[in-house]
C-alpha cells in the first residue's frame with residue numbers, strides 16, 4: 169500500500185546525527201518531524217560506540233579545574249591532523265560542542281562527566297565526556313529515543329529504510345521509503361540525510377579506501393553509504409571520501425581495548441618480539457596503519473595490574489573480557505612462552521622508554537589487529553542543482569496526505585506514530601536558527617553546500 173505523507177522535516181537515519189536533529193527541530197511545536205530508521209535490530213554506530221563526547225570549555229571541565237576552550241579544542245585537532253584547510257569548519261564544530269554537552273546533560277537529563285581517565289593523543293587536556301559508568305553509547309541512544317517518543321510532533325518510523333530521494337525540477341522535496349508492506353512517499357520542506365558512512369559496504373570501501381586492504385569492520389552493517397547512491401545521480405560532488413575512523417586496538421575476537429592503555433604504560437610488541445613504535449605517538453586511529461604494517465598485521469599489547477586497575481572501567485574492556493580476548497601471565501618467562509617469543513628479547517622490549525614507568529608483573533595482554541569503525545565522511549557533498557523552491561503550499565505543523573489538503577485522520581496519524589498531545593514548550597529558538605540555515609543554504613547562487621555526515625536538503 170502507498171502512504172503519502174507531508175511533514176516539515178524528514179530525517180533519514182535515527183543515529184547520533186538524526187536523533188539530535190529531530191530533537192532540536194521538534195523543540196519548535198509548529199514543526200512536524202518524521203524520522204525513518206532502517207534497522208533497530210542492527211542499530212546505529214552511535215549505539216555501539218563508546219559514547220564519549222569531545223568538547224572544550226564545559227562546566228564539567230571547569231568543576232574539575234581543567235582550563236579549556238573551543239579555541240584550544242580547535243588548535244589541538246588541527247595540530248594533530250596537520251590539515252589547516254578546514255579550520256573554519258573545525259572551529260565552528262568546536263564552538264558548539266560545549267553547548268551540546270550541556271544540552272544533553274542539563275536539558276535532556278543524561279548523566280555526563282568529564283573523563284579524566286580518558287587521555288587521547290593530541291588532546292592537551294581531558295576533554296572527553298561520558299556517563300559515570302562508562303557504559304558506552306547504547307544507553308545514551310536509548311535515552312535520546314525515549315526523549316523523542318515523548319514529543320507530540322515527532323514520528324519515528326522504525327524498520328523503515330529510506331529508499332531514495334524525491335526530486336522535482338532538480339529540487340529535493342522529500343524521500344521515498346518502505347515500512348513493512350507500505351511504500352512511503354514523504355514530502356518535506358527540509359530533508360536531512362543522516363545515514364552515516366559506508367564502512368559496512370565493501371564495494372564503497374574498495375572505491376574510496378582501497379589502501380586499507382580488507383580490514384576488520386567494527387561498526388554496524390547498516391552503514392552502507394546509501395545516501396551516496398541517492399546524491400550521485402543528482403550531480404553531487406564528494407570530498408574527503410578516503411577519511412575514516414580506524415582502530416589499532418581491535419582484538420582478534422573483534423572487540424576493542426581501552427585507548428587509554430598506552431598512556432597507562434602499555435607496550436606493543438610484534439610477532440618477531442620487536443617493540444616497533446612509541447605507543448603514545450599515535451591515536452588509536454593512527455595506530456591502525458602501524459599495526460597493519462607488522463607481520464601478519466598484528467601485535468600484542470602488554471600492560472600490568474596498575475594500568476589494568478584504571479583501564480578496566482570501560483565497556484570495551486568488559487566486552488573484551490567476556491569475549492575471552494584478555495589474557496594474563498605472572499612473569500616475563502610465562503608471558504614469552506604464551507606468546508612464543510624469546511624471553512630475553514621480550515624482556516628487552518618491555519624496558520620503559522625514557523620518562524615512562526616500568527611495567528611490573530603480573531602482566532595482562534591481548535593480541536591486536538587493525539580495523540575500521542566508521543567512515544564518517546569528513547567532507548562535504550556539494551549538490552550543485554539543489555535550489556530552494558518555496559514551501560510548496562505546505563503549512564508548518566501539519567502532516568497530511570499529499571494532494572488531499574487535510575490533516576490525516578487519527579488512524580493515519582497512529583500509523584505515522586504521531587501522538588496527539590499538547591504542543592511541547594519551545595526551549596530554544598531553533599526555528600530562527602533553522603530559517604537562518606535555510607538562507608545560508610541558498611546563499612551561494614542557488615546551490616547548497618552540504619556538510620557530511622549530515623546532508624541537509626531544503627526545498
Ligand SMILES: Cc1cc2nc3c(=O)[nH]c(=O)nc-3n(C[C@H](O)[C@H](O)[C@H](O)COP(=O)(O)OP(=O)(O)OC[C@H]3O[C@@H](n4cnc5c(N)ncnc54)[C@H](O)[C@@H]3O)c2cc1C
Pocket residue numbers: 180181182183184185186204205206207211212213214215216217218219220221222328329330331362363364365386387388390391392394413541542544621
Ligand atoms: C565501535 C565504535 C566506537 C566509536 N566511539 C566513538 C566515541 O567514543 N566518540 C565519538 O564521538 N564517536 C565514536 N564513534 C563514531 C560515532 O559512532 C559515529 O561518528 C556516529 O555514530 C555517527 O553518527 P551518525 O548519526 O552519522 O551515524 P549512526 O550513529 O551510525 O546512525 C546512522 C543511522 O542511519 C541508519 N540508516 C542507514 N541507512 C539508512 C536508510 N537507507 N534509511 C534509514 N536509515 C538508515 C542506520 O541504521 C543508523 O541507525 C565510534 C564508532 C564505532 C563504530
